[in-house]
Amino acid sequence: xxxxxxxxxxxxxxxxxxxxxxxxxxxxxxxxxxxxxxxxxxxxxxxxxxxxxxxxxxxxxxxxxxxxxxxxxxxxxxxxxxxxxxxxxxxxxxxxxxxxxxxxxxxxxxxxxxxxxxxxxxxxxxxxxxxxxxxxxxxxxxxxxxxxxxxxxxxxxxxxxxxxxxxxxxxxxxxxxxxxxxxxxxxxxxxxxxxxxxxxxxxxxxxxxxxxxxxxxxxxxxxxxxxxxxxxxxxxxxxxxxxxxxxxx
Amino acid sequence: xxxxxxxxxxxxxxxxxxxxxxxxxxxxxxxxxxxxxxxxxxxxxxxxxxxxxxxxxxxxxxxxxxxxxxxxxxxxxxxxxxxxxxxxxxxxxxxxxxxxxxxxxxxxxxxxxxxxxxxxxxxxxxxxxxxxxxxxxxxxxxxxxxxxxxxxxxxxxxxxxxxxxxxxxxxxxxxxxxxxxxxxxxxxxxxxxxxxxxxxxxxxxxxxxxxxxxxxxxxxxxxxxxxxxxxxxxxxxxxxxxxxxxxxxxxxxxxxxxxxxxxxxxxxxxxxxxxxxxxxxxxxxxxxxxxxxxxxxxxxxxxxxxxxxxxxxxxxxxxxxxxxxxxxxxxxxxxxxxxxxxxxxxxxxxxxxxxxxxxxxxxxxxxxxxxxxxxxxxxxxxxxxxxxxxxxxxxxxxxxxxxx
Numbered sequence: 159x160x161x162x163x164x165x166x167x168x169x170x171x172x173x174x175x176x177x178x179x180x181x182x183x184x185x186x187x188x189x190x191x192x193x194x195x196x197x198x199x200x201x202x203x204x205x206x207x208x209x210x211x212x213x214x215x216x217x218x219x220x221x222x223x224x225x226x227x228x229x230x231x232x233x234x235x236x237x238x239x240x241x242x243x244x245x246x247x248x249x250x251x252x253x254x255x256x257x258x259x260x261x262x263x264x265x266x267x268x269x270x271x272x273x274x275x276x277x278x279x280x281x282x283x284x285x286x287x288x289x290x291x292x293x294x295x296x297x298x299x300x301x302x303x304x305x306x307x308x309x310x311x312x313x314x315x316x317x318x319x320x321x322x323x324x325x326x327x328x329x330x331x332x333x334x335x336x337x338x339x340x341x342x343x344x345x346x347x348x349x350x351x352x353x354x355x356x357x358x359x360x361x362x363x364x365x366x367x368x369x370x371x372x373x374x375x376x377x378x379x380x381x382x383x384x385x386x387x388x389x390x391x392x393x394x395x396x397x398x399x400x401x402x403x404x405x406x407x
Numbered sequence: 408x409x410x411x412x413x414x415x416x417x418x419x420x421x422x423x424x425x426x427x428x429x430x431x432x433x434x435x436x437x438x439x440x441x442x443x444x445x446x447x448x449x450x451x452x453x454x455x456x457x458x459x460x461x462x463x464x465x466x467x468x469x470x471x472x473x474x475x476x477x478x479x480x481x482x483x484x485x486x487x488x489x490x491x492x493x494x495x496x497x498x499x500x501x502x503x504x505x506x507x508x509x510x511x512x513x514x515x516x517x518x519x520x521x522x523x524x525x526x527x528x529x530x531x532x533x534x535x536x537x538x539x540x541x542x543x544x545x546x547x548x549x550x551x552x553x554x555x556x557x558x559x560x561x562x563x564x565x566x567x568x569x570x571x572x573x574x575x576x577x578x579x580x581x582x583x584x585x586x587x588x589x590x591x592x593x594x595x596x597x598x599x600x601x602x603x604x605x606x607x608x609x610x611x612x613x614x615x616x617x618x619x620x621x622x623x624x625x626x627x628x629x630x631x632x633x634x635x636x637x638x639x640x641x642x643x644x645x646x647x648x649x650x651x652x653x654x655x656x657x658x659x660x661x662x663x664x665x666x667x668x669x670x671x672x673x674x675x676x677x678x679x680x681x682x683x684x685x686x687x688x689x690x691x692x693x694x695x696x697x698x699x700x701x702x703x704x705x706x707x708x709x710x711x712x713x714x715x716x717x718x719x720x721x722x723x724x725x726x727x728x729x730x731x732x733x734x735x736x737x738x739x740x741x742x743x744x745x746x747x748x749x750x751x752x753x754x755x756x757x758x759x760x761x762x763x764x765x766x767x768x769x770x771x772x773x774x775x776x777x778x779x780x781x782x783x784x785x786x787x788x789x790x791x792x793x794x795x796x797x798x799x800x801x802x803x804x805x806x807x808x809x810x811x
Contacts, residue, residue: 200677215681276774278781314674321732331736332750335674340757347761352768361779 167374169397175239177373182232184370189225191346193218198339226311233304257288257387261298265291285385296352303345310334310341433464477527479517480504519543538584555584561699564708580653587642636679636688643667643689661746662739669739685724692719692738 196205212218247253269291271284313320313334324330357367380388391397489499519542523534539559541552570577644667654664678686694701695710702709710719720729744751
């Protein structure tokens with residue numbers, strides 16, 4: 159007897175590829191942070207305890223590298239998705255730049271208008287595209303962070319090979335050593351503050367959105383944050399205007 | 408007479424602590440077996456186990472007899488044998504027999520080193536032990552008396568040599584033999600012996616005829632030291648290389664003065680902190696074929712001289728694939744404004760970036776929360792039936808109903 163059913167969402171939003179990529183990323187990110195952050199704060203007592211609890215650096219080093227490999231795999235997988243997907247859309251003449259993650263001037267306008275709404279200067283939120291300014295910011299930050307962390311991490315992992323490729327060694331390796339930890343801390347703080355808030359803690363979204371597993375978005379969410387996309391989908395006939403599904407019992 | 412410095416006393420206390428812990432563990436094991444035998448149904452197994460443990464324990468020597476032909480321990484075995492020194496410091500002359508019996512010098516008699524003692528009871532000692540003395544141990548191959556003279560010769564070329572002439576005022580800041588060698592208990596634990604490591608034996612012993620006979624010796628054959636990497640770094644840094652007052656007598660170069668601090672920013676040190684014994688510590692890179700062979704970078708024979716540094720990186724267990732480019736990496740990375748402005752600016756940029764990003768995001772978050780709550784978009788309530796807690800309660804209620 160199941161009394162409990164998650165709210166699956168009403169309209170499809172993410173493909174199974176994106177769901178898998180997000181899942182791999184999330185797990186690997188957590189593992190990478192837990193095994194990596196003691197090295198940044200090597201002076202602190204908690205860092206020593208945390209690292210010892212996981213088996214010392216001889217073990218965490220391997221865990222960190224395995225997780226990094228999975229992360230790189232999911233990154234490559236994602237790159238393929240974002241290259242092949244739009245190419246197919248262009249082929250079918252369905253490509254629309256407003257439905258991509260590429261930042262557009264409208265995003266800045268949306269941001270300003272959203273702030274106005276938050277401050278009570280507007281009565282409604284702006285009508286936003288498939289990906290709103292928040293998501294574009296977060297996505298691009300993660301994209302950049304991943305690129306930096308993978309490059310610097312590989313340099314630290316294979317210094318003998320990396321030095322044969324890199325120019326200005328004394329500086330580059332120093333910069334990468336610094337970037338790897340600082341960029342990681344920045345990413346961690348962004349995830350902890352921003353991502354966790356938007357998907358878990360924001361009023362109305364609490365305690366969790368099941369979007370990340372089901373790939374489907376609820377109607378009220380789609381209308382609130384992606385109104386233009388909602389209208390477009392309706393017009394295309396991709397979705398029907400349905401009452402939001404009740405929480406099934 | 409041998410006076411313990413505070414560091415040496417600390418080490419000695421640790422050794423005593425370890426031997427007392429060992430005794431306690433043996434006792435606990437014994438008790439466990441005996442009690443287990445009395446109380447359990449599987450008596451036979453316990454009985455055999457207890458017997459086995461007793462046999463093993465009786466084979467482990469808790470205290471071994473030290474080399475003491477001249478019966479020095481008649482007096483020196485008393486723990487409180489000592490005097491009050493001129494400056495009010497108590498000076499103890501106690502010699503722990505068990506400790507000595509496990510030390511490297513266990514086969515040397517007292518007068519092998521304290522040669523100035525000619526009668527017993529002896530006069531108050533003012534002489535110091537000279538480590539280059541020929542002691543009465545004979546090398547098995549050359550059949551000559553052993554001495555540390557070779558090490559002393561090596562040391563006399565190193566950066567740590569005792570200065571002569573007007574520079575000799577610096578000598579009080581330089582380490583003598585005993586500063587580093589506190590003569591700890593030998594650890595036969597790890598032992599893998601790459602053949603080229605045997606050449607380290609030649610630093611002390613006659614080259615002639617030395618073959619596998621020395622392979623039983625110590626883990627020094629594998630590692631340059633018997634100490635852990637952390638201990639080596641502590642030995643070099645505490646009181647000396649970490650202390651600007653001492654180091655300023657020798658150099659004014661900033662990268663030498665804060666060498667310990669910059670080293671601790673490197674991954675070598677981070678690996679050591681978290682328990683990797685194979686990561687590079689001070690002497691791994693700074694000493695040549697022997698641990699005493701530490702020379703300044705200006706010396707063409709120095710291990711860190713630009714001509715030789717590749718060999719230092721290339722050591723066994725280190726970066727065996729290293730090429731010349733590898734030697735250009737900064738192993739003492741600094742974030743100093745003058746010496747590494749790019750890193751300094753980058754660090755500053757990142758700290759501002761982090762604070763501004765997180766601050767900005769928190770601000771937006773707070774604004775959004777305020778408006779969402781005001782707008783009635785839902786407080787932090789769990790959606791209908793969504794929490795695990797509700798589910799548990801309902802299932803329990805359902806079960807109770809069903810049972811009725």
